Amino acid sequence: MSVLDKLKLDDKVAIVTGAGRGLGRAMSIALAEAGADIVVTARTKTQIEETAGLVRQTGRKALPVSCDVTDSSSVNAMVEATVAEFGRIDILVNNAGGYTAGYNDELADISDETWRIGIDTNLTGAVFCCRAVIPHMTAAAQTGTGRGKIINVTSGFGLRAGRNNFSYTAAKAGLINFTRALSMTYPATIQANLIAPGLFPHGQKALIDWWKGGKFVPMGRLGLDEELGPICVFLASGLSDYMNGQIIVLDGGGLAGGQAPTGFAPVIPMEVA
Amino acid sequence: MHARRKDGNVLEGFSLAGKSAVVIGASNPLGRAAAIALAEAGANVGVATTTRAKKEEVVANSCANEIWALDRKGFALAIDASLESDIDALAERAASEFGEVDVLVNAHDLPYAQPIGDISFDDWRRAMDVNLGGVFLACKIIGGAMVKQGKGRIINVATVLGERGMANGTAYCAAQAGVLNMTRALALEWARTGVTVNAIGAGWTEGMGIIGGDENRQQLERYLPYKRLAKPGEIRGIAVYLASDAAEYLTGQVIWIEGGALSHA
Ligand SMILES: NC(=O)c1ccc[n+]([C@@H]2O[C@H](COP(=O)([O-])OP(=O)(O)OC[C@H]3O[C@@H](n4cnc5c(N)ncnc54)[C@H](OP(=O)(O)O)[C@@H]3O)[C@@H](O)[C@H]2O)c1
Numbered sequence: 001m002s003v004l005d006k007l008k009l010d011d012k013v014a015i016v017t018g019a020g021r022g023l024g025r026a027m028s029i030a031l032a033e034a035g036a037d038i039v040v041t042a043r044t045k046t047q048i049e050e051t052a053g054l055v056r057q058t059g060r061k062a063l064p065v066s067c068d069v070t071d072s073s074s075v076n077a078m079v080e081a082t083v084a085e086f087g088r089i090d091i092l093v094n095n096a097g098g099y100t101a102g103y104n105d106e107l108a109d110i111s112d113e114t115w116r117i118g119i120d121t122n123l124t125g126a127v128f129c130c131r132a133v134i135p136h137m138t139a140a141a142q143t144g145t146g147r148g149k150i151i152n153v154t155s156g157f158g159l160r161a162g163r164n165n166f167s168y169t170a171a172k173a174g175l176i177n178f179t180r181a182l183s184m185t186y187p188a189t190i191q192a193n194l195i196a197p198g199l200f201p202h203g204q205k206a207l208i209d210w211w212k213g214g215k216f217v218p219m220g221r222l223g224l225d226e227e228l229g230p231i232c233v234f235l236a237s238g239l240s241d242y243m244n245g246q247i248i249v250l251d252g253g254g255l256a257g258g259q260a261p262t263g264f265a266p267v268i269p270m271e272v273a
Numbered sequence: 274m275h276a277r278r279k280d281g282n283v284l285e286g287f288s289l290a291g292k293s294a295v296v297i298g299a300s301n302p303l304g305r306a307a308a309i310a311l312a313e314a315g316a317n318v319g320v321a322t323t324t325r326a327k328k329e330e331v332v333a334n335s336c337a338n339e340i341w342a343l344d345r346k347g348f349a350l351a352i353d354a355s356l357e358s359d360i361d362a363l364a365e366r367a368a369s370e371f372g373e374v375d376v377l378v379n380a381h382d383l384p385y386a387q388p389i390g391d392i393s394f395d396d397w398r399r400a401m402d403v404n405l406g407g408v409f410l411a412c413k414i415i416g417g418a419m420v421k422q423g424k425g426r427i428i429n430v431a432t433v434l435g436e437r438g439m440a441n442g443t444a445y446c447a448a449q450a451g452v453l454n455m456t457r458a459l460a461l462e463w464a465r466t467g468v469t470v471n472a473i474g475a476g477w478t479e480g481m482g483i484i485g486g487d488e489n490r491q492q493l494e495r496y497l498p499y500k501r502l503a504k505p506g507e508i509r510g511i512a513v514y515l516a517s518d519a520a521e522y523l524t525g526q527v528i529w530i531e532g533g534a535l536s537h538a
Contacts, residue, residue, distance in 0.1 A: 002313050002314075003286055003310045003313040003314050003509050003513055004284070004288060004313070004314050004315075005511070006285070006510065007284050007287060013287055023297050029283075030283040033281075033282045033283040033284065033496045034283055034284055059385070063505050079464050093535070096531075100284055103487075119485055128434070148354065180536040183498075183536060184536050184537070187498045187499055187533060198522075218281060218461050218464030218524070218525070219465060219522065220461070220463045220465050223522055224522075227521065227522045230283055230286050230287065230514070230519030231514070231519075231520075231523075233289075234511075234514050234519075238510075238513070239509070239510025239511075239513070239514070240530075241507070241510075242499075242503060242504075242507035242530050243510075243511070244532065245533050245535075245536040246529045246530070246531075248523070248526070248530065249523075249526050250522055250523050251522070251523075252464070252524065253461055253464045253523070253524040255526075256456075256458075256460045256461055256524065256525020256526065257457065257461045258526070
């Protein structure tokens with residue numbers, strides 16, 4: 001098979017959480033363009049229905065299912081609905097997440113409940129989804145229809161910290177090592193990798209302004225949602241079959257440097273003896 | 274400022290049709306696998322050796338034959354990748370065959386492992402000159418031309434030994450780690466030129482010289498999560514992705530395809 005044919009996801013079934021908007025929507029559409037049927041899930045019904053419509057425009061099937069990933073019974077029901085409709089699950093993209101209350105607060109001001117919501121949204125939700133989906137992937141692997149592909153969406157903040165950014169950085173960092181543990185525990189039945197996006201404003205003016213249009217990003221621009229599509233397809237496809245427990249950072253060079261990505265660039269001539 | 278296709282199927286962005294590539298070190302299994310993968314994905318590919326050793330030339334020639342068999346343009350050149358004049362010659366050959374070079378793969382590999390007390394400073398320099406200096410030269414000369422074109426992809430191939438140490442590996446490990454951090458530095462330097470610079474971190478791969486004898490091999494097979502060495506072809510996919518338009522926003526990264534070797538405590 002030619003190397004490009006291996007990218008095709010024809011007749012695979014993918015669950016994408018947090019698929020109502022933003023990166024989850026872009027990844028849903030890309031997976032569908034590559035040939036997969038998509039279970040589109042998030043809490044807001046109108047948004048997942050809109051994404052489902054966009055998936056169907058590619059010619060693939062879409063099943064919108066409302067689900068709160070922080071509630072394991074809601075997750076289990078979503079997974080059951082998937083199996084009832086499609087009979088299998090090949091790909092799971094744990095993308096639901098984002099900042100929750102308490103972001104930017106002092107640690108002393110973060111209540112127990114606020115902390116838990118942050119960790120539940122950005123870490124525990126993915127754990128619940130993996131726990132519910134892996135038995136189905138294992139069954140598929142045992143019948144020889146291929147290993148399952150799990151793609152967890154972490155963040156640059158999972159690798160580096162931010163001031164007054166407690167639950168989000170802790171949860172996203174936790175998601176990284178949870179993914180590594182998965183990859184080592186079930187290498188015969190699943191692969192689990194991570195995408196760490198840089199700054200993706202989804203075209204929202206407030207975010208573009210807040211991130212100064214990306215002028216401090218080494219490449220000089222912010223990310224476009226559809227740029228996450230190809231890497232998601234790659235990680236879901238046969239092209240990445242030996243990749244396990246890894247992080248792909250897609251950030252225009254942001255994390256390649258340190259404190260001052262491009263600004264600090266001295267020119268110092270070689271000393272002649 | 275950036276030309277992104279929003280229309281069109283996501284898979285089209287991975288095609289290398291109409292692009293041309295140069296792969297240095299196509300005489301070792303990883304470089305060869307990358308060269309063939311790029312050709313399969315549509316690119317014309319010129320390949321070169323790491324050193325002028327006869328056995329490297331033989332592999333590079335057969336790699337070029339495989340590229341021609343895919344109906345792509347290509348050539349093989351025996352070079353010493355640590356010589357500026359040889360890289361100039363490679364750049365000229367590529368320019369005359371292809372015009373512009375869109376993709377440069379630096380898969381230089383001169384395997385070398387000795388207890389530090391047995392390493393002469395000359396041998397240290399040779400290991401560094403080829404494994405690290407050679408990557409510098411290719412980036413400077415062939416990558417430099419990409420900067421003038423306003424587009425290009427540089428893919429440096431290293432292994433887990435760029436991240437982890439190995440007894441008797443002072444020179445080899447230092448050179449590989451050097452390649453990885455040079456990748457990050459150059460990515461930043463060229464972040465606004467249209468040229469991306471990334472690395473593939475390969476695992477313990479079948480046929481790579483640094484593995485040594487059977488005893489080492491069996492020990493690795495016991496310890497690795499997949500209970501086997503990596504196959505060279507396992508870097509094919511990431512090589513194509515990084516070389517393609519699909520990876521436009523990705524720079525300064527090391528992508529590991531190492532079968533879990535680095536997840537281990
Ligand atoms: N945008 C960036 O720059 C960036 C950078 C790094 C990492 N990330 C990560 O990438 C992922 C997507 O980010 P985004 O910017 O696309 O976010 P977004 O636009 O806010 O979308 C988040 C999606 O997740 C869903 N979601 C949130 N909480 C949920 C819950 N408890 N249960 C189920 N679904 C839930 C949301 O839908 P409902 O609210 O309707 O449930 C929505 O569909 C997140 O994990 C985020 O942390 C984003």
